[in-house]
Amino acid sequence: MDRILIVEDDEGIRETLRYNLEATGYAVSEAGDGAVGLRTAHNLRPDLVLLDLMLPSMSGMDFCRAFRRASSAPIIMLTAKDSEVDKIVGLELGADDYITKPFSVREVLARVHAVLRRRNGGQGERSQPEQETLGNFSLDRPGRRVMVDGAEVHLTSREFDLLSHLIARSGRVQSREMLLQEVWGTSFVGDRKTVDVHIRWLREKLADRVPLEIVTVRGAGYRLDRRKSGGPETAGGQAPAISLAR
Known part of the structure; x- marks a missing residue:
């Protein structure tokens, strides 16, 4: 079972994502700010991180930099910003994909599955x-x-x-x-x-x-x-x- 870490300060978004990801068969952990998220990631070793860019105590960009020093697990950025510069910077820091808020739950589930499938090399289909x-x-x-x-x-x-x-x-x-x-x-x-x-x-x-x-x-x-x-x-x-x- 793939482990997903949600790092998002909006409790409503966290709960919605957690409920739907767990219903889809993923094991989900969550954190409300970047610093806690980084500690959780160190202990959890997630297979994928859903990362909000606008976080208290540590920005999503700083989280991304620190996380990438220890893990190659994919990161999907959740951002309210629609700026191309923000997206490019996030991708250059090691994020694998991004979703702009507001988003549909189905879109998040589809992106999560697609990123994990690419990471695993599509083994499920080929096997x-x-x-x-x-x-x-x-x-x-x-x-x-x-x-x-x-x-x-x-x-x-x-x-x-x-x-x-x-x-x-x-x-x-x-x-x-x-x-x-x-x-x-x-x-x-x-x-x-x-x-x-x-x-x-x-x-x-x-x-x-x-x-x-x-x-x-x-x-x-x-x-x-x-x-x-x-x-x-x-x-x-x-x-x-x-x-x-x-």
């Missing part, structure tokens, strides 16, 4: 195998086909992308916001309940036929698991078949 096979179930990414007991299960393009994403991150909770960003894209403007609808359709189409279950994690999102025990055995008696249960 996905072309085919996933679990008992009587197989998912063929290049062919965009799902097979159960040798017969194709017809999924819409979005259903296939959603299932592929969940399988690639099995065992890890995926929030609705994260699924919207990854599967629907950052330009999607609809309601996040569309995720719930597509999850329901996947459950209906796969039902009790496959060795997988999409678990609803209350207040957090969805997680794809294998059943730990019970249920009928698959061919060869190797793995139990399970349902995509609620």
